[in-house]
Amino acid sequence: MATKVVILGAKGRMGATLVNLARADEELELAGVCERPGHSDGLEYLHCEVDDDLDALLPRTPGAVIVDFTAPAATVANVKVAARHGNPVVIGTTGLNPEQMGEVRTVAESLPVFLAPNMSVGVNVLLKILPELVKALGPDYDMELAEIHHRMKKDAPSGTALKLAQCLAEARGWEYDEVKQHCRDGIIGERPREEIGVQTLRGGDVVGDHTMYFFGPGERIEVTHRAHSRDTFASGALRAAKWLSSQKPGKLYAMADIF
Structure with a gap:
């Protein structure tokens, strides 16, 4: 039925x-x-x-x-x-x-x-495998996230970005609200070790892009999900x-x- x-x-x-x-x-x-x-x-x-x-x-x-x-x-x-x-x-x-x-x-x-x-299936699979990546890389890798959406989107950061960033924080054993950084401006000093930056970009008709960055000694890993269609x-x-x-x-x- x-x-x-x-x-x-x-x-x-x-x-x-x-x-x-x-x-x-x-x-x-x-x-x-x-x-x-x-x-x-x-x-x-x-x-x-x-x-x-x-x-x-x-x-x-x-x-x-x-x-x-x-x-x-x-x-x-x-x-x-x-x-x-x-x-x-x-x-x-x-x-x-x-x-x-x-x-x-x-x-x-x-x-x-x-x-x-x-x-999306892809994002929800990411939520399952990201904790493994975070734990395998260890504490020497700084974690950041950037998201891009169309100019009409009203909330920021996106709900997906928040969910992904919370997933990263939990994998480190952090409380997200204590380590989140949704905006940087001016002379802010060195980046704290326990911090996750989430940056928002808006423009055009982008359906939804999310990239997680893992900055380590001498290398960088990027994991990106792009939605091509609603x-x-x-x-x-x-x-x-x-x-x-x-x-x-x-x-x-x-x-x-x-x-």
Whole structure:
């Protein structure tokens, strides 16, 4: 039986990609789409439920998995609406602050919720193998990270960059918030041994580039992931939706749970 999905922000860059891939996937049924109030016109060609009010849409799409790549405040509100109707949620939104993450975790206690800052298989494989690289290189290698995204991206550093940098810190046994350096300016002195710099670049239509640097004595190692298309993230999110449809509430799921 096909997994029913509801795509939020169906006219946006990621939303439109999700809609197209869902319609082409025989294992999925596009049950509904939702847009901001006053922006749902023109979606009737999809031949599914269309609305600009999620609370009104969900009773017409019972059990459908919601896929949300909107904005932090909207995502928190959407998850609460989903909880009232019992629709599982896959979240790809980045930039949620600790308070918002706490609200999502609370909902996940009673509703299947999946959240990942990056849905690509490649990035999530990196998260598994990077700790091995860090430990093998040892403490003499300084670790830095640079990320590049399109000029329209609103949060910085990217959610993926933060996740990767946190992974590096954990592999060293460091608390990320104690060693992170998201900006350098002026006369800052020598680089501390226990520090991870994360630098942000924005411009053009770059989908997403992340490079981790390991600076050692007499050599440098670079590990780069480049997303060529939003299809990478959308495919991962739809894969997560299929998986989440059969899961029970009680924890906030992530890509590691699928793998």
